[in-house]
Amino acid sequence: GQNIDQPTEMTATEGAIVQINCTYQTSGFNGLFWYQQHAGEAPTFLSYNVLDGLEEKGRFSSFLSRSKGYSYLLLKELQMKDSASYLCAVVSNDYKLSFGAGTTVTVRA
Amino acid sequence: GAVVSQHPSRVICKSGTSVKIECRSLDFQATTMFWYRQFPKQSLMLMATSNEGSKATYEQGVEKDKFLINHASLTLSTLTVTSAHPEDSSFYICSAGFDRDYEQYFGPGTRLTVT
Numbered sequence: 001g002q003n004i005d006q007p008t009e010m011t012a013t014e015g016a017i018v019q020i021n022c023t024y025q026t027s028g029f030n031g032l033f034w035y036q037q038h039a040g041e042a043p044t045f046l047s048y049n050v051l052d053g054l055e056e057k058g059r060f061s062s063f064l065s066r067s068k069g070y071s072y073l074l075l076k077e078l079q080m081k082d083s084a085s086y087l088c089a090v091v092s093n094d095y096k097l098s099f100g101a102g103t104t105v106t107v108r109a
Numbered sequence: 110g111a112v113v114s115q116h117p118s119r120v121i122c123k124s125g126t127s128v129k130i131e132c133r134s135l136d137f138q139a140t141t142m143f144w145y146r147q148f149p150k151q152s153l154m155l156m157a158t159s160n161e162g163s164k165a166t167y168e169q170g171v172e173k174d175k176f177l178i179n180h181a182s183l184t185l186s187t188l189t190v191t192s193a194h195p196e197d198s199s200f201y202i203c204s205a206g207f208d209r210d211y212e213q214y215f216g217p218g219t220r221l222t223v224t
Binding site (some may be wrong): 030031040067094096101 | 213
């Protein structure tokens with residue numbers, strides 16, 4: 001089975017940095033995705049990690065440690081438009097994605 | 110590239126009727142399509158996986174006779190919610206993927222409301 005945990009909510013100030021942690025225990029691992037989802041919309045791709053380490057892409061970075069079953073998404077220079085739900089998802093051997101419950105990030109002025 | 114569309118974007122139907130949702134990959138041939146359901150303030154839950162020309166594989170707890178999936182071509186999959194009830198009201202999202210590519214490309218979702 002799959003068990004993916006991430007915090008329910010986080011609040012931060014515009015211009016600040018927020019780190020969203022995700023821990024997982026899964027049977028079979030072929031990478032971890034982070035998605036952003038605004039209310040009423042489909043998820044949009046942010047990052048994919050399959051090797052240990054940090055991947056940086058503009059204001060967003062994602063880190064993976066396979067031995068610890070741990071990942072984080074780092075959002076820098078927060079903007080109001082970054083207020084959204086952030087989903088951690090693990091892909092298993094059969095190409096299926098298992099999603100965490102999502103972390104709602106609220107950015108305040 | 111890798112654009113997936115869904116139709117309709119919103120649908121309201123009466124209890125007991127059936128509703129069909131279409132999922133199309135517009136600029137690529139999708140080996141596999143996935144159907145998810147998302148209730149308010151919850152994450153996406155995989156309902157079923159479909160491959161072109163074969164029967165869909167349903168996740169545990171999903172009634173295959175209620176949620177009919179047809180994957181007639183490499184660019185089209187349909188989900189039919191039969192005899193819909195108010196508890197079927199949800200956000201239905203499809204995604205499409207290639208062989209040997211773990212990324213899934215999501216459609217914009219369909220909001221189903223059953224009255």
